[in-house]
Amino acid sequence: MAIIEIQEDEWMGLVRIGDGKDAILFSSPFCGTCKVAERMLEVVEASNVPVTIYKMNINYAPKLRNAWKISSIPCLVLLRNGEPVRYEYAMRSVHYLYDIMRV
Numbered sequence: 001m002a003i004i005e006i007q008e009d010e011w012m013g014l015v016r017i018g019d020g021k022d023a024i025l026f027s028s029p030f031c032g033t034c035k036v037a038e039r040m041l042e043v044v045e046a047s048n049v050p051v052t053i054y055k056m057n058i059n060y061a062p063k064l065r066n067a068w069k070i071s072s073i074p075c076l077v078l079l080r081n082g083e084p085v086r087y088e089y090a091m092r093s094v095h096y097l098y099d100i101m102r103v
Helices: 008-013 030-044 062-067 095-100
Strands: 022-028 052-059 075-080 083-088
Touching: 008 052, 022 030, 022 062, 030 052, 030 095, 052 062, 075 095, 083 095
Parallel strands: 022 052
Antiparallel strands: 022 075, 075 083
């Protein structure tokens, strides 16, 4: 399964039940570092981490950007039941991303 591209209004409409673990990569199509981060997350996703990984264009997500105070991109937001629990701005390595997502 690939990283799921999602729009802000779609995310806001999702219902979170139970112990849902998700991650959203906020990026822009014009950001080279964001493309590297996405590729790293594709490798992590292929290793079957227990997290659903989404990506969202920061330019079209003003509500979430402001509510979650996202200051730069790429930004990986780890969520539990739809609520942010961790923000990662530095995608250090595939191994690092794998470790923080399997917890």
